[in-house]
Amino acid sequence: MDAIMNACYRMLHALIAVCLCLMTTFVFSNVVMRYFFNSGITWAEEASRYLFVWLIFLGAIVAFRENAHLGVDTLVNKLSVKGRKILFVANNILILLTMLLVVHGTWNLTTLTMDQNSPSMRIPLAFVYVAGFISSVSIVIIALGNLYKLLTNKMASDELLMITDSEDRQKIESVVGEEKSKGGPNS
Numbered sequence: 001m002d003a004i005m006n007a008c009y010r011m012l013h014a015l016i017a018v019c020l021c022l023m024t025t026f027v028f029s030n031v032v033m034r035y036f037f038n039s040g041i042t043w044a045e046e047a048s049r050y051l052f053v054w055l056i057f058l059g060a061i062v063a064f065r066e067n068a069h070l071g072v073d074t075l076v077n078k079l080s081v082k083g084r085k086i087l088f089v090a091n092n093i094l095i096l097l098t099m100l101l102v103v104h105g106t107w108n109l110t111t112l113t114m115d116q117n118s119p120s121m122r123i124p125l126a127f128v129y130v131a132g133f134i135s136s137v138s139i140v141i142i143a144l145g146n147l148y149k150l151l152t153n154k155m156a157s158d159e160l161l162m163i164t165d166s167e168d169r170q171k172i173e174s175v176v177g178e179e180k181s182k183g184g185p186n187s
Contacts, residue, residue, distance in 0.1 A: 012062050019055040023048045043120045050118075050128055057135035064139050067161075076161055084160040088150060092143045099136045099143070106132035 026044040034040045063069050076084055106129055113125035149155040 009062060009065060012058055016055055016058050016062065019051045019058070023051040023055065026051075046118055046120045050121075053128055054131045057131040060135050061138045061142070065142050073161055081157050081160070084157070085150060088160045089147065092147050095143045096140060099140045102136035103133060103140065106130070106136060 026041070026048045030040045030044040030048075076087060079087065109129040110126045110133055113129055116125045117123060118125055118128075146155075150160075
C-alpha cells in the first residue's frame, strides 16, 4: 500500500512541475508576443490562471502529506506523548470536518458549472472547480490514514508533530548546539 501511495505522490510532484512549466511558458510567450509583436495569445492568460489553480490544490495535497503547512509547535512540544496524541486526533478531526465541507461545496460548484464554458478556451468551468474537490477528498483520505496509523499504534511519537522542521530551525539548533559545546554564553 505504501508503494502505491508513494507512486501517487511522485505523480503529484510531476503534475505540479508540469503545471508550473506550462504556466511559465504561457506567461513568458504572451509577454514576448505583446512586447515584440503587439499581439498576444488569447487563451494563454486563462490557461495560466487555471494551471495556477491546479498547482495550488495539488500542492496542498503534497504539503499536507509531508506536514509542510505552516504551523506553531510551541504547545505541542511541551505536551506529553498522551497530550500530543489527543491534540493530533483533535487536529485531524477538525481537518476532516473542514475538508468534508469543502468536498460538499466543491462538488456542488463542479456540478453547477458543467454546462458553463470558459470565455476564451471554451472548456467547462467544472475543470477548475474539480481541482478543489480532488484536493479535499485527498486530504480527507490522508487524515483518515493518519488517524488509522495512530489508533493501530503504527505511528512513531515524533510523527505526532504535524509540522516539519524548517531549515532555519535546524540551523538555529545546530548553532546553539555548537555554542553549548564550546562553552558559549548560553551554556
